[in-house]
Amino acid sequence: MNFFGKRNQFLKVQDLTYIPAKAGLKYQLGESFYAEGQLGAALPLNNGQKTLFVWSPGIGNQFKLSGQNKLDLGIRYEAWTGKNEFSDLNKINTKGFVGIRFAYMFGL
Known part of the structure; x- marks a missing residue:
């Protein structure tokens, strides 16, 4: 997963690149x-980044289609928590985002 940094004539923030490794229950x-719900870690790919704790709650609904097929619609909040190296206090910081999922489930 890549989060693009900002670049302009006054500011250059590097991209943050991680591999999320999570396990969960439905x-x-x-x-x-x-x-x-899912828990896990975001493993850094760039030098100088730290491993972050990842947690993610969500809800969803499966709609029956023809035969055994289903449409799965879900929404979840995912948060990444860790120490902020750039703060004077070196405090724990959390950044999050919302994800929407549309999935087609084949009934085999």
């Missing part, structure tokens, strides 16, 4: 509605 709350 719990069916109803016939088609579910909640899920």
Whole structure:
């Protein structure tokens, strides 16, 4: 996963490149509605970056289509937490983003 840095005549922030390694659970709350959670680490690919803790809660719904096929629609919040090297206090910082998932599930 790559987060692009800023570059202009006054500022040059390097790109942040990580490989997320996560494990999670999905719990069916109803016939088609579910909640899920993932935990793991974001492993840095650039020198000078630190490994970050990753956590991600989400919800979704599976819609039945023809036969055994389904459409899976989900939304989740993913946060990456770690120490900020650029702060004077060297405090723990969290950055997050929201992801939307559209998946077609083949009923084999």
